[in-house]
Amino acid sequence: xxDRTHTRREALRLGAAASFVVxxxxxxxxxSAAPAEILNVSYDPTRELYADINGAFSRYxxxxxxxxxxxxxxxxGSGAQSRAVIDGLQADVVTLALAYDVDAIADRGxxxxxxxxxxPDNACPYTSTIVLLVRKGNPWKIHDWGDLVRPxxxxxxxxxxxxxxxxxxxxxxxAWALKQPGGSPASAKAFLQKLYGQVPVLDTGARGxxxxxxxRGIGDALLAWENDAYxxxxxxxxxxxIVAPSISILAEPPVAVVDRVVDRKHTRTQAEGYLNFLYSPxxxxxxxxxxxxxxxxxxxxxxxxxxxxxxxxxxxxQFGGWRKAQAQFFADGGVFDQIYAPR
Amino acid sequence: MTTATIAAAxxxxxxxxxxLPGFGPTLGFVLLYLSLMLLIPLAALVxxxxxxxxxxxxxxxxxxxxxxxxxxxxxxxVAAAAINTVMGLLVAWVLTRYDFPGRRLAxxxxxxxxxxxxxxxxxxxxxxxxxxxxxxxxLAPLGVKIAYTRLGILVALVAVGLPFIVRSVQPVLQDxxxxxxxxAVTLGARAWRRAxxxxxxxxxxxxxxxxxxxxxxxxxxYGSVIFIAGNMPGRSEIAPLLIxxxxxxxxxxxxxxxxxxxxxxxxxxxxxxxxxxxxMARRGHR
Numbered sequence: 141x142x143d144r145t146h147t148r149r150e151a152l153r154l155g156a157a158a159s160f161v162v163x164x165x166x167x168x169x170x171x172s173a174a175p176a177e178i179l180n181v182s183y184d185p186t187r188e189l190y191a192d193i194n195g196a197f198s199r200y201x202x203x204x205x206x207x208x209x210x211x212x213x214x215x216x217g218s219g220a221q222s223r224a225v226i227d228g229l230q231a232d233v234v235t236l237a238l239a240y241d242v243d244a245i246a247d248r249g250x251x252x253x254x255x256x257x258x259x260p261d262n263a264c265p266y267t268s269t270i271v272l273l274v275r276k277g278n279p280w281k282i283h284d285w286g287d288l289v290r291p292x293x294x295x296x297x298x299x300x301x302x303x304x305x306x307x308x309x310x311x312x313x314x315a316w317a318l319k320q321p322g323g324s325p326a327s328a329k330a331f332l333q334k335l336y337g338q339v340p341v342l343d344t345g346a347r348g349x350x351x352x353x354x355x356r357g358i359g360d361a362l363l364a365w366e367n368d369a370y371x372x373x374x375x376x377x378x379x380x381x382i383v384a385p386s387i388s389i390l391a392e393p394p395v396a397v398v399d400r401v402v403d404r405k406h407t408r409t410q411a412e413g414y415l416n417f418l419y420s421p422x423x424x425x426x427x428x429x430x431x432x433x434x435x436x437x438x439x440x441x442x443x444x445x446x447x448x449x450x451x452x453x454x455x456x457x458q459f460g461g462w463r464k465a466q467a468q469f470f471a472d473g474g475v476f477d478q479i480y481a482p483r
Numbered sequence: 484m485t486t487a488t489i490a491a492a493x494x495x496x497x498x499x500x501x502x503l504p505g506f507g508p509t510l511g512f513v514l515l516y517l518s519l520m521l522l523i524p525l526a527a528l529v530x531x532x533x534x535x536x537x538x539x540x541x542x543x544x545x546x547x548x549x550x551x552x553x554x555x556x557x558x559x560x561v562a563a564a565a566i567n568t569v570m571g572l573l574v575a576w577v578l579t580r581y582d583f584p585g586r587r588l589a590x591x592x593x594x595x596x597x598x599x600x601x602x603x604x605x606x607x608x609x610x611x612x613x614x615x616x617x618x619x620x621x622l623a624p625l626g627v628k629i630a631y632t633r634l635g636i637l638v639a640l641v642a643v644g645l646p647f648i649v650r651s652v653q654p655v656l657q658d659x660x661x662x663x664x665x666x667a668v669t670l671g672a673r674a675w676r677r678a679x680x681x682x683x684x685x686x687x688x689x690x691x692x693x694x695x696x697x698x699x700x701x702x703x704x705y706g707s708v709i710f711i712a713g714n715m716p717g718r719s720e721i722a723p724l725l726i727x728x729x730x731x732x733x734x735x736x737x738x739x740x741x742x743x744x745x746x747x748x749x750x751x752x753x754x755x756x757x758x759x760x761x762x763m764a765r766r767g768h769r
Binding site: 299 | 547610613615631710717724731734
């Protein structure tokens, strides 16, 4: 599961990033120290993104701080990764799919409760959204969420109980249903029930669903992370099309330093430098290149053309934050369980 | 049979059952080993779910969704082990009684499910038995769906369980004296009669052992099943997946409750199988 990516990148232009990244007080302390190693525990679809960023950052760290820094990367389902950190996986930083999974770690005292205010943009250096992926030529004329529940259409999405991406999928569909004429929580629940009634396979993670749809040819539409959808397009050119629904959700994958681990390993400087680096122009450009939506206006402008203009609801305004959404929809006995209750 | 030897040992002074030296150290080592490997981890599992008392555990285990998952896991495991008992005996019979080109290759292939990572087996099965696969494709127009249904779970469990039966039965068939069969022929027994009255009783204890092993493996199987099951709550969701789901919900007590239920049920099933074996061994020695 761990990729070693520290030697991958050639020389990189860093320019303006320099002053931004290294906290002044820490630069001296870490200079000419022994080689260090930090572990980034992340969710599934960031594999390629962090492979690039880790190379860029260790090069940057060597050039500006003089220390050899190796960054290990672990990918998996967001919930499972959160669980692993709670159970003792020595993650210096976590970069997960949704704030609830970081909150869960904070609830057990490994991360300060204030983690989300320690970095800009609610500690989310990039965003993404949920789109629909259909087969070439869009044979079933699927243009919006409502088309997914037409008779005979099969929809592929992972299990929200085990997948962070699947929770964003679920909430995006819910937000659309609420906005329909006469929309109410009851009508939204009925819509979701119908939608999940047309799901033939509930994989445990987003990558699993993507493979089920793209490699095994199951289903007519895939509810996917925007960045994952672009990866599929690149892997199998001409086989699929991205459909931008009329409304979706602003997915905000957060990042945090795991305080208890970095204090024990004495890697706080490196871990904080790493997360700050994510906001630098260089990393923001890599973020755009890997089909995540950058926060930096310049990087966003550069990649603007590939991100469809979808009205996006947010987890905070529409659902009152992740803790509330988790309890209402995905906890034991929540809306998702009710949908699958035997009728 | 070992069970019979133990039963025949003199009672009363249990320590003097054997004249071989080294009883103390070996027993001590075995107990330590079993404790480290089995008893302590299992004790941790048994101790875990009681955060909200007996009601909490019972409430979790009797949820319709949990019951459905347990039924599916144990039902499919029994069915898969039963299918393997018949088909595995046939495979073992062919491999030991006949010589044909590629026999050694076929013999080695039987072990593959042991060696293959279960996820690989699951993905391969889902591909082949899926609606666009080599086997699933031609069946799809006939309305037969295998991958992403309960049938798919059965296929995966049969695939991973096969070597247990074959490897249990094969040595017995190899050692089985051909003279006994020849004697049966000279006494006029026909093929069917020879199979039922002569061969089957000899391999029956090994078959039961193989059944138990295949069943135990199938109950706990996770990796291969989740790729082919479809994982629909209440329909094709196996109990081990439900444990993972509960862990992801940070419901440790709930996960441990389901784990405990599986432990109790598995232990009961394996105990029953052992009793059957014991009865067979007694009858065989009379």
